[in-house]
Amino acid sequence: AAIFGNVQQQTLEVVYDGAAGRVGFAPNGWGCT
């Protein structure tokens, strides 16, 4: 696959919780800082 960053996810905190079987999102701020 062509490997690029997903535009929609930029500056979001994306959390993958494989054990609990869930994905989470939180606003993070413009530069992820």
Place this chain on the structure above:
Amino acid sequence: AQEKQRRAIDSHTIQLSSLFPSSSSPCVLSTRASSTKSSLHVTHRHGTCSRITSAKAKSPDHAEILRLDQARVNSIHSKLSKKLTDRVRQSKSTDLPAKDGSTYGSGNFVVTLGIGTPKHDLSLIFDTGSDLTWIQCEPCVRTCYSQKEPIFNPSSSSSYHNVSCSSAECSSLSSATGNSGTCSASNCVYGIQYGDQSFSVGFLAKEKFTLTASNVFDGVNFGCGENNQGLFTGVAGLLGLGRDKLSFPSQTAATYNKIFSYCLPSSASYTGHLTFGSAGVSRSVKFTPISTITDGTSFYGLDIVGISVGGQKLAIPPTVFSTPGALIDSGTVISRLPPKAYAALRGAFKAKMSQYKNTSAVSILDTCYDLTGLKTVTIPTVSFYFNGGAVVQLGSKGVLYAFKMSQVCLAFAGNSDDNN
């Protein structure tokens, strides 16, 4: 005052200059990545923060990025749509020749981690849509694309071990790569090909991976690629974050419980973070259950239940989302929506943007504006509603894709088939 506040909630006002950040602005490091033990800095490959920036690489060719993005989406669709009679044949959908990566300056996100003993710091692309982690390895028996950091030499690492082709790890390659492991003098050989015909072939091996001084993992299964070609401009390889047994989160589950998080920076002069484990995960995170996708168990499936534009929920029947399902993928540039959902999103967005000058479509993005001469643009917010009640408002940079000031487009595209 109320109206003004509502407008502030339902719209973003963007300084247009921020859509085209100067490539010379200083690097701002993510505090999260700097302060968390199990965290890595995520950088744009060609940004001021990248340790592998090469003067040689051209600035990204957006039309090419989006063309290759379509190849990736086609590959994912064909993997998941085994049921469809009109399945897109792999060869037809991915007839892009694999090229020497250095010709494409594409904007990937990389992390740097240490591999081997002594540790060699190598920059890898990370991808939730892939499972096998691999890096290029000397002596590159067939071919290696050019990479910025020295190519890993397994014979100089005391912690490197080949995996036997009669081992369980070797037999698990078929789920992780789609190809069964083969034998070469009892060593396990892997092969993986991606949607754009990039590929890596080599020995499945075990090695020590060092995230940070206190986060070291012995015996991680990975691919030591002796024959690698494709669009990996300058990076040493790929870190697989999928759900398969052989992915990095699965192999480090005893320590991190298959938890990881990241933030992809929206400008090349910022670093984001890729963090393993739950350290530092914000309490404001809203969760939605992972749904399992038939024929796509290594993907992270999600159930979208609605979309709102400018605070107004779109009238989209639930089956429009539930019939095809959805997945989240760090590597797909432009999120694709079922045709009817995309039509509704586009219609609502256009209605809110009527004061701006339309322009022709660019590549796969059909809703574009000429913002020449303007200092700011005010766009409606876009939020996604997921199963379980999570509502996610996209960042302002998650709604627009800017080619140039005269071509700033809605950053979504429609799939061609209701079942995709």
